[in-house]
Amino acid sequence: MYNEEAYVERAVAAARAVLEEMGGDWEIVIVDDASTDGTGARADRLAAADPRVRAIHNPVNRRLGGTLRAGYAAATKDLVFYTDADLPVDLAQLPRAVRLLEYQEADLLAGYRFDRTSEGLHRVLYTIGYHVLIRLLFGLRIRDVNFAFKLFRRSLLQRIELKSEGSFIDAELLLRARKAGAVMIQLGLDYFPRTRGPSKLSSLRVIAAILQEMAGQWRELR
Numbered sequence: 001m002y003n004e005e006a007y008v009e010r011a012v013a014a015a016r017a018v019l020e021e022m023g024g025d026w027e028i029v030i031v032d033d034a035s036t037d038g039t040g041a042r043a044d045r046l047a048a049a050d051p052r053v054r055a056i057h058n059p060v061n062r063r064l065g066g067t068l069r070a071g072y073a074a075a076t077k078d079l080v081f082y083t084d085a086d087l088p089v090d091l092a093q094l095p096r097a098v099r100l101l102e103y104q105e106a107d108l109l110a111g112y113r114f115d116r117t118s119e120g121l122h123r124v125l126y127t128i129g130y131h132v133l134i135r136l137l138f139g140l141r142i143r144d145v146n147f148a149f150k151l152f153r154r155s156l157l158q159r160i161e162l163k164s165e166g167s168f169i170d171a172e173l174l175l176r177a178r179k180a181g182a183v184m185i186q187l188g189l190d191y192f193p194r195t196r197g198p199s200k201l202s203s204l205r206v207i208a209a210i211l212q213e214m215a216g217q218w219r220e221l222r
């Protein structure tokens with residue numbers, strides 16, 4: 001989370017409701033990426049109220065890649081699920097995803113959006129161009145590389161080393177999983193665009209950083 005004070009309580013409440021219904025041993029890891037608003041304080045209050053909720057604070061802003069890596073390193077359960085604070089998908093789909101992962105004996109499940117036209121023409125064109133580039137450069141046939149609905153076994157993280165600091169992290173996770181021989185499956189989902197605050201992942205600075213990290217890791221990941 002980076003400056004997501006409008007979403008903190010809502011996101012954690014949604015995750016807790018689903019996990020309590022699923023039962024078993026679970027945890028919620030909130031990663032505050034050096035927010036300048038009340039995100040960090042709200043995350044700390046949630047963690048203080050429930051020992052199954054943990055708040056991690058990056059001392060400096062590490063962007064999406066660094067933040068996800070911090071969260072993955074802190075995860076302790078056998079399965080790891082990642083999503084964004086703005087709840088782009090109904091978390092009630094998580095039990096279904098877990099069942100499919102186990103049924104297919106897969107290592108990683110990547111969600112994809114049935115329809116993302118509600119994001120606007122600019123974001124749609126950016127996404128199409130990015131996926132074409134990923135497919136051409138790496139031959140990765142995943143329908144929605146950057147969608148924030150990924151479920152995988154923590155043992156997979158022990159077989160790969162993620163390096164990205166920026167938004168290339170999603171593609172890197174999939175590419176390194178493929179190189180490690182992981183079994184990957186996909187699941188179509190309804191998508192819900194952000195309703196509070198602007199997106200932080202579609203600026204020219206973010207796009208330039210993705211291209212830079214992609215070029216730097218191309219030989220290793222192709």
